[in-house]
Amino acid sequence: GQQLNQSPQSMFIQEGEDVSMNCTSSSIFNTWLWYKQEPGEGPVLLIALYKAGELTSNGRLTAQFGITRKDSFLNISASIPSDVGIYFCAGRLGAQKLVFGQGTRLTINP
Amino acid sequence: DAGVIQSPRHEVTEMGQEVTLRCKPISGHDYLFWYRQTMMRGLELLIYFNNNVPIDDSGMPEDRFSAKMPNASFSTLKIQPSEPRDSAVYFCASSPPTVLGTDTQYFGPGTRLTVL
Numbered sequence: 100g101q102q103l104n105q106s107p108q109s110m111f112i113q114e115g116e117d118v119s120m121n122c123t124s125s126s127i128f129n130t131w132l133w134y135k136q137e138p139g140e141g142p143v144l145l146i147a148l149y150k151a152g153e154l155t156s157n158g159r160l161t162a163q164f165g166i167t168r169k170d171s172f173l174n175i176s177a178s179i180p181s182d183v184g185i186y187f188c189a190g191r192l193g194a195q196k197l198v199f200g201q202g203t204r205l206t207i208n209p
Numbered sequence: 210d211a212g213v214i215q216s217p218r219h220e221v222t223e224m225g226q227e228v229t230l231r232c233k234p235i236s237g238h239d240y241l242f243w244y245r246q247t248m249m250r251g252l253e254l255l256i257y258f259n260n261n262v263p264i265d266d267s268g269m270p271e272d273r274f275s276a277k278m279p280n281a282s283f284s285t286l287k288i289q290p291s292e293p294r295d296s297a298v299y300f301c302a303s304s305p306p307t308v309l310g311t312d313t314q315y316f317g318p319g320t321r322l323t324v325l
Contacts, residue, residue: 139319140316141213141300141316142252142300143316197254198254199252200251202251202252
């Protein structure tokens with residue numbers, strides 16, 4: 100089936116540092132999404148991207164839809180302790196189905 | 210709104226037993242999704258419904274799994290008989306009708322299933 104390659108798998112950073120993670124696919128997607136999951140909770144949508152080349156921000160978060168439509172990245176600037184969690188990318192195949200990456204686990208040292 | 214509600218939050222059962230997971234979607238949402246999350250396979254879509262009708266069940270692992278949506282406010286995912294490899298966190302998500310598709314999926318807190 101469809102797979103998304105998300106990297107890195109985990110990150111250990113100092114508070115205040117910037118974070119960058121990305122997803123790549125062998126298939127073209129028409130939508131890229133970024134979710135965050137905290138322990139004991141379901142994923143929460145952070146950013147949705149609908150057009151190739153699109154760059155969208157949500158506070159300290161910025162995400163881009165790759166020109167080839169096969170990749171996307173998420174940046175977090177000036178990380179804070181509440182940014183800790185697992186970040187997932189997801190691509191929308193058709194009208195409804197989402198395919199999720201394996202996640203990037205972010206740990207922040209205060 | 211209370212968000213997507215799932216019950217139970219935790220379930221421990223023995224191999225061979227029947228397990229039923231429950232979900233109440235957000236009122237007004239007409240799409241409902243069941244996902245399974247494991248360390249090995251990540252987040253996988255099992256099945257989704259639109260207006261209570263199953264649209265795609267290609268992710269259901271085998272015949273032991275079944276899902277129903279008898280009305281717009283309730284869905285169940287049943288495993289019978291359960292096996293240890295079914296141990297995972299099962300999420301329900303719902304989405305409002307939108308011309309853009311189901312990007313804004315709202316996830317419930319999940320049910321952590323352990324099959325001994």
